[in-house]
Amino acid sequence: MEKKTKRNKYATLNDVAKLADTSIATVSYILNGSTKRYVTAELRERVLEAVKELNYMKSAVASSLKGKDRGILAVLVPQFDNPFFTKIIVAIEEVVHRYGYFISISTTVDDIGKEKEIIDKMIGQRVDGFIISPTIQGTENTDHLRRLGIPYVITERPLSGIAQYDFVGCDNWGCGYTATKHLIENGHKKIGFIGWNTLTNVGERENGYYAAMEECGLQVKKDWIELGSLDTVSGYQMMQHMLKTDVSAIVLGSHILAEGGIQLLREENISIPNDISTVIIGTPNWTRLSVPTFTCVHQLEHKIGTMAAEILMKNILNTEEDLSWHHEKLACELIIGESVKKMN
Amino acid sequence: MEKKTKRNKYATLNDVAKLADTSIATVSYILNGSTKRYVTAELRERVLEAVKELNYMKSAVASSLKGKDRGILAVLVPQFDNPFFTKIIVAIEEVVHRYGYFISISTTVDDIGKEKEIIDKMIGQRVDGFIISPTIQGTENTDHLRRLGIPYVITERPLSGIAQYDFVGCDNWGCGYTATKHLIENGHKKIGFIGWNTLTNVGERENGYYAAMEECGLQVKKDWIELGSLDTVSGYQMMQHMLKTDVSAIVLGSHILAEGGIQLLREENISIPNDISTVIIGTPNWTRLSVPTFTCVHQLEHKIGTMAAEILMKNILNTEEDLSWHHEKLACELIIGESVKKMN
DNA sequence: ATTGCTCAGGGAAACGTTTACATATTTTTA
DNA sequence: TAAAAATATGTAAACGTTTCCCTGAGCAAT
Numbered sequence: 001m002e003k004k005t006k007r008n009k010y011a012t013l014n015d016v017a018k019l020a021d022t023s024i025a026t027v028s029y030i031l032n033g034s035t036k037r038y039v040t041a042e043l044r045e046r047v048l049e050a051v052k053e054l055n056y057m058k059s060a061v062a063s064s065l066k067g068k069d070r071g072i073l074a075v076l077v078p079q080f081d082n083p084f085f086t087k088i089i090v091a092i093e094e095v096v097h098r099y100g101y102f103i104s105i106s107t108t109v110d111d112i113g114k115e116k117e118i119i120d121k122m123i124g125q126r127v128d129g130f131i132i133s134p135t136i137q138g139t140e141n142t143d144h145l146r147r148l149g150i151p152y153v154i155t156e157r158p159l160s161g162i163a164q165y166d167f168v169g170c171d172n173w174g175c176g177y178t179a180t181k182h183l184i185e186n187g188h189k190k191i192g193f194i195g196w197n198t199l200t201n202v203g204e205r206e207n208g209y210y211a212a213m214e215e216c217g218l219q220v221k222k223d224w225i226e227l228g229s230l231d232t233v234s235g236y237q238m239m240q241h242m243l244k245t246d247v248s249a250i251v252l253g254s255h256i257l258a259e260g261g262i263q264l265l266r267e268e269n270i271s272i273p274n275d276i277s278t279v280i281i282g283t284p285n286w287t288r289l290s291v292p293t294f295t296c297v298h299q300l301e302h303k304i305g306t307m308a309a310e311i312l313m314k315n316i317l318n319t320e321e322d323l324s325w326h327h328e329k330l331a332c333e334l335i336i337g338e339s340v341k342k343m344n
Numbered sequence: 345m346e347k348k349t350k351r352n353k354y355a356t357l358n359d360v361a362k363l364a365d366t367s368i369a370t371v372s373y374i375l376n377g378s379t380k381r382y383v384t385a386e387l388r389e390r391v392l393e394a395v396k397e398l399n400y401m402k403s404a405v406a407s408s409l410k411g412k413d414r415g416i417l418a419v420l421v422p423q424f425d426n427p428f429f430t431k432i433i434v435a436i437e438e439v440v441h442r443y444g445y446f447i448s449i450s451t452t453v454d455d456i457g458k459e460k461e462i463i464d465k466m467i468g469q470r471v472d473g474f475i476i477s478p479t480i481q482g483t484e485n486t487d488h489l490r491r492l493g494i495p496y497v498i499t500e501r502p503l504s505g506i507a508q509y510d511f512v513g514c515d516n517w518g519c520g521y522t523a524t525k526h527l528i529e530n531g532h533k534k535i536g537f538i539g540w541n542t543l544t545n546v547g548e549r550e551n552g553y554y555a556a557m558e559e560c561g562l563q564v565k566k567d568w569i570e571l572g573s574l575d576t577v578s579g580y581q582m583m584q585h586m587l588k589t590d591v592s593a594i595v596l597g598s599h600i601l602a603e604g605g606i607q608l609l610r611e612e613n614i615s616i617p618n619d620i621s622t623v624i625i626g627t628p629n630w631t632r633l634s635v636p637t638f639t640c641v642h643q644l645e646h647k648i649g650t651m652a653a654e655i656l657m658k659n660i661l662n663t664e665e666d667l668s669w670h671h672e673k674l675a676c677e678l679i680i681g682e683s684v685k686k687m688n
Numbered sequence: 689a690t691t692g693c694t695c696a697g698g699g700a701a702a703c704g705t706t707t708a709c710a711t712a713t714t715t716t717t718a
Numbered sequence: 719t720a721a722a723a724a725t726a727t728g729t730a731a732a733c734g735t736t737t738c739c740c741t742g743a744g745c746a747a748t
Binding site for chain 4: 689690691692693694695696697698699700701702703704705706707708709710711712713714715716717718
Binding site for chain 1: 707
């Protein structure tokens with residue numbers, strides 16, 4: 001049976017009007033349920049039947065040419081097979097769906113060129129707004145949005161050097177601080193930090209670590225800090241270096257790095273928490289399922305997504321009560337697992 | 345600093361034409377790089393400058409009214425915080441981005457009503473095609489697409505009772521068969537199966553299990569089969585029942601059920617693989633990171649996404665050599681971990 | 689001197705909606 | 719009973735593109 005290749009034409013208002021023997025204006029009013037128009041039940045019936053008969057489906061493309069909102073939001077993330085972003089997106093979708101909008105997700109793979117490409121294409125589509133976890137190579141792309149007056153909300157990664165924009169992310173400083181403090185409270189004094197060095201928000205995690213150490217009067221040795229790139233291989237390598245030091249506990253600055261690092265620990269038969277304690281920043285599923293379960297600092301991804309979407313929708317629909325810029329940093333939560341040994 | 349609420353107007357072809365002191369036709373030809381038009385370098389320059397000056401960004405909305413492709417594909421999945429679908433989507437995005445298209449992802453939460461709602465909205469947007477992992481409550485929604493002549497490709501969950509459509513999924517029968525066969529080859533004879541009962545594709549997994557058992561002359565006891573709903577809670581409960589039986593090994597029909605089931609095993613301090621062996625269908629990350637690592641049947645999600653996207657794009661662009669319907673069932677791969685004990 | 693090219697560019701009609709405005713028939717109200 | 723209001727519908731002008739069809743000028747070959 002061969003595949004049909006011809007594409008059917010969509011029925012138009014005109015087709016419907018002809019079949020129902022009326023005018024397109026009447027059809028349009030009926031279909032939009034407008035109250036500005038009196039229509040006899042009989043005619044309404046005829047029109048509705050014609051619609052069904054012809055499989056008429058209104059073209060949002062044509063409507064939005066007439067100034068109607070598109071009903072589309074663009075969401076840009078670095079990657080979306082990253083549970084952190086996936087969870088944010090799930091929340092965004094829940095919210096915007098309630099508003100009758102939908103989202104178009106694209107991944108920038110942390111490349112400012114691709115980011116620009118995507119943003120331009122989305123502007124071309126006249127999307128109503130953007131939710132962006134921006135790349136860190138610059139702010140030109142969001143500058144462009146601001147110039148054009150297109151509403152946008154930034155998530156997770158703050159823009160540097162710019163004050164006037166809406167932001168929702170987690171308190172990365174707090175993440176680092178909480179993780180470190182927890183280890184200290186369990187009697188650890190020699191604590192390592194594995195992170196990466198390209199993002200300002202992770203720099204914050206590192207600063208939180210330093211703050212906790214300092215607050216407790218603990219000196220930080222240089223080789224307790226490892227910064228690499230954000231992938232499992234790098235996590236693996238940083239853990240190799242870390243094992244040559246004298247730390248008794250490690251803050252794993254990201255779940256991706258944690259995956260690599262823990263892989264190494266397993267290969268070397270190093271026991272968690274007996275040989276080394278860890279706290280992971282981030283809470284992917286596997287931290288609950290593995291043996292041992294992991295102590296993690298949980299970021300409220302769902303709430304980030306929800307808030308970002310609400311702010312954007314209100315901005316678009318102009319229903320915002322509060323006209324100042326949002327700058328929300330959501331607190332993190334410590335989730336106790338079995339990966340931290342109590343020292344005495 | 346208060347938030348600006350006024351939305352800037354986009355510059356139009358007309359604006360550009362006026363500023364460059366020419367006609368919109370000329371501008372359009374220049375911007376589209378058409379060869380059907382002779383234009384002096386000087387005028388071209390003027391136009392390009394006006395474009396920059398005005399921040400002109402062509403409206404894909406208006407173009408597509410004139411019959412141009414939208415450049416949008418709709419992707420529908422039951423959920424996307426499910427690594428199985430996430431991976432498919434990542435692959436789809438890679439492919440369509442190469443074609444200069446982009447995707448709009450929505451989740452149906454396995455509800456045929458919401459599925460219809462989304463499909464209608466997407467048709468309204470005049471998307472060029474669909475990639476759908478359909479709900480199982482019926483085929484009306486895809487029937488509708490077929491009636492309208494809109495290209496679509498089905499992934500993972502075959503439509504029942506319909507022959508003429510493009511399909512890409514994995515060989516679920518093979519998944520069940522491979523998992524079971526592996527356990528048998530390791531000397532297990534009393535093997536349980538935990539699955540769920542609402543999807544035809546999972547029924548296939550169960551059938552593969554039966555086939556392997558039968559092939560090896562092994563009788564299946566009724567209480568070795570547990571079917572529930574697709575969530576961790578159900579997985580947990582089914583494992584409870586399973587533990588009351590005499591099985592030495594279990595095929596976990598989905599990674600979601602596996603999460604619940606393994607949770608219980610951990611709580612009860614039942615050792616894998618010493619007390620019980622497991623093979624999981626599906627390969628989320630944690631199966632490699634936990635202790636022990638898990639033996640899994642790997643489904644080629646990335647390839648599913650790639651093929652589905654290629655088929656759809658070729659269909660849309662009419663570059664298809666082969667006009668018969670695709671019906672691809674990708675073979676699975678056994679990945680050996682430490683969760684199966686060798687019996688003798 | 690008339691054709692017939694190649695260049696260079698403008699005019700205007702679609703595409704499928706929305707909506708302001710106009711028209712015509714009833715019904716109500718003063 | 720005439721004017722005003724309510725009811726019921728049609729016409730046509732946008733919206734921002736694309737593209738077909740013109741108009742002219744300059745030049746070479748009849």
